[in-house]
Amino acid sequence: MKNILIISGHPNLNESIGNATILDEIALALPEAEIRRLDWLYPDNRINVKAEQESLLKADVIVWQFPFSWYSLPGVMKLWLDEVFVHGFAHGSTAKLGGKKLILSFTTGAPQALYSSEGFFGHSLENYLAQFETTARLCNLDLQMPVYTCGISYADRDENKIAQQKTMAKEHASRLIALLESLSPELKLAV
Template sequence: MKNVLIISGHPDLQNSIANKTILDEVATALPNAKIRKLDELYPNFNIDVASEQAELLNADVIVWQFPLSWYSMPALMKKWLDDVFLHGFSHGSTAKLGGKKLIVSFTTGAPAVAYQHDAVMKHTVDEFCYQFETTAILCGLDLQPIVYTNGVSYSARQTAEQIAGQKDLAKEHAKRLITAIQAA
C-alpha cells in the first residue's frame, strides 16, 4: 500500500466548508492516509522542519490541499514550503524527494467563469498552476493531474442552501481527489 501524506494548508480549517469537507471525505475513504493540518500544528508559523522532512521522506504520494489565496498557496503553507523544501533535501544534487507523486488539490472562491482571459482574472486556473508544475520539476516530483474546484467563497455561503451546495461541490472534489490518489 502506498504511503499517502496530505498537507492541509488552510489557514483556519475549522471555519472552512469546502477544504474541511474534502479532508473529512478523504480521511473516511483512505483511513491510512496521514493528514497534517498546518494551522493546528503551527499556529505561530514555527515549522518543525525535521519532522516535516521525515514525513515527506516516508510518503509515496504527497497531496497539497489548500484554498487558492491571492493566486497561490496560503501564507502558512508557503512558509512550510520555504522552510521544508531546502536545497539538498527537495532539490539539488543530494535531493531526496525525486520520484514521489505530487497531487496539488485546491479550491477557489471565485467561480470558474472568472478564470477566463476575457474575465476578471484575465487568466485560466491552469495558468495559475505553472508555479506548482515548476516546483515539481525542480524537485523531481511526479506531478499528477491537478484537482480543483471553483466557487466556494466565504461570501457565497450565507444561507443553508449555499452551505449545502458548497458541501456537495467539496464532496465531488473529494471523489476526484481520492481517485487521483488511488491512481498515483
C-alpha cells in the same frame, strides 16, 4: 500499499466548509493516509522542519490541499514550503524527494468563468499553476493533473450555500480519491 501524505494548507480549518469537508471525506476513505493540518500543528507558525521532512520521506504520493489564496498558496503553506523544501533536501545534488508523486488539490472562491483570458482575471486557472510545475520540476516530483473546485467562497454564505458547498467538496473529494486509486491500485478504500 503506497504511503499517502496530505498537507493541508488552509489557514483556519475551523472556519472552512470546502477544505474541511474534503479532508473529512479523505480521512474516512483513506484511514491510513497521514493528514497534516498545518494550521493545527503550527498555530504559532513555527514549522517543525524535521517532522515535516520525515513525513515527506515516508510518502510515495504527496497531496497539497489548500484554498487558492491570492492566486497561490495560503501564507502558512508558503511558509511550510519555504522552510521544508530547502536545498539539499527537496532539490540540489542531495535531494531526497525525486520520483514521488505530487497532487495539487485546491478550491477557489471565485467561479470558474472568471479564470479565462476573457474572464475577469484575464488568465486561465492553468496559467496560475506554472509556479507549481516549476517547483515540481526543480524537486524532481512527478506532478499529476490537479484536482480543483471553483466557487467555494466565504462570501454571502447561508444554509443553502453551505449545503451546496459541502456537496461540491464531497464531489471534489471523490475525484481526488479516484485519482489516488488510479495511482495506487493496491489501495483498499473504506468508501
